[in-house]
Amino acid sequence: MKFLLTSAGIKNKSIHDALVDMLGKPIAESNALCITTGLYAIPGGAGHAWRFFSGQANSPMCELGWKSLGVLELTALPSIDEELWTPMVKETDVLLVNGGDPLYLCYWMRQSGLADLLPSLHAVYVGLSAGSMVMAPNIGKFFVGWTPPTGGDETLSLVxxxxxxxxxHEMLPYNTMAAAERWASxxxxxxxxxxxxxxxKVIDGAVEVVSEGHWKRFSH
Known part of the structure; x- marks a missing residue:
């Protein structure tokens, strides 16, 4: 699977071009499924989900002009037959995974069976905030909100x-570089x-940063 892990969606031309390159065809010829499950574990989640679907969230994902767009609700999947949803996921070109609470999203990715399916998919996985973080081995205590039954901060380890x-971010005063350095330590x-x-961008384990802003890599 190919991963495009974003902070806030397809925010600029560089990220947009990377997405098209990973798809291997125009967005207008690509089918997408979006996932907003992580939003329901944060205040106002239902409203955030609607704004994401309708392209009013200032985090461009759903509004890019897809050939088709569907909604995959992870909390529903354990209660329905797999043949009702797994073929659709296997055939889609891209998964658009919104943010919210990363551990809640991780929990339902596992409970639904999607986490087990992801490594075998040919689709491009596009994450936004928590939708990106959930691919990591863990998220760090800084980001723990909703707590899974098993505790801890472990996520899917797909990167x-x-x-x-x-x-x-101007609306997130605690998300400073100093805070990031403490988190990384x-x-x-x-x-x-x-x-x-x-x-x-991650393809076959090769990592590339695509940016028109600023970022930092921490290593130990």
């Missing part, structure tokens, strides 16, 4: 680095702090 999104492996103009 080998962690992410600190929304670096220096407690992480076990490589970690990146990225602002909303930055994404991380």
């Amino acid at each position: 080998d680095f962690a992410m600190f999104p929304h670096l220096d 407690g992480m076990q492996g490589p970690a990146y702090a990225i602002d909303d103009q930055t994404a991380i």
Whole structure:
């Protein structure tokens, strides 16, 4: 699977071009499924989900002009037959995974069976904030909100680095570079702090930063 891990969606031409290149065809010829499950574990989640679907969230994903767009609600999947949703996921060109609470999103990716399916997919996985963070081995205590039944901060380990999104965001005064450095010091492996103009592209394990903003890589 190919990953385009963003802080705030397809915010600039560089990230847009990276997405098209990863798809291997125009967006207008590509089918997409979007996932907003992580939003329901934060205040106002239902409203955030609607703004994401309708292209009013200032985090461009759904409004890019896809050939088709569907909604995959992870909390519903354990209660329905797999044949009702797995063929659709296997055939889609791209998964658009919104943010919210990363551990809640991770929990339902596992409970739904999607986490097991992801490594075998040919689709491009496009994450936004928590939708990106969930691919890491863990998220760090700084980002723990909703707590899974097993505790901890572990996520899916489909990439080998962690992410600190929304670096220096004007509406998130705690997301400073100093805070990112403290966060990174407690992480076990490589970690990146990225602002909303930055994404991380991962193809077959090769990592490339795509940015028109600022970012920093931390290593131990």
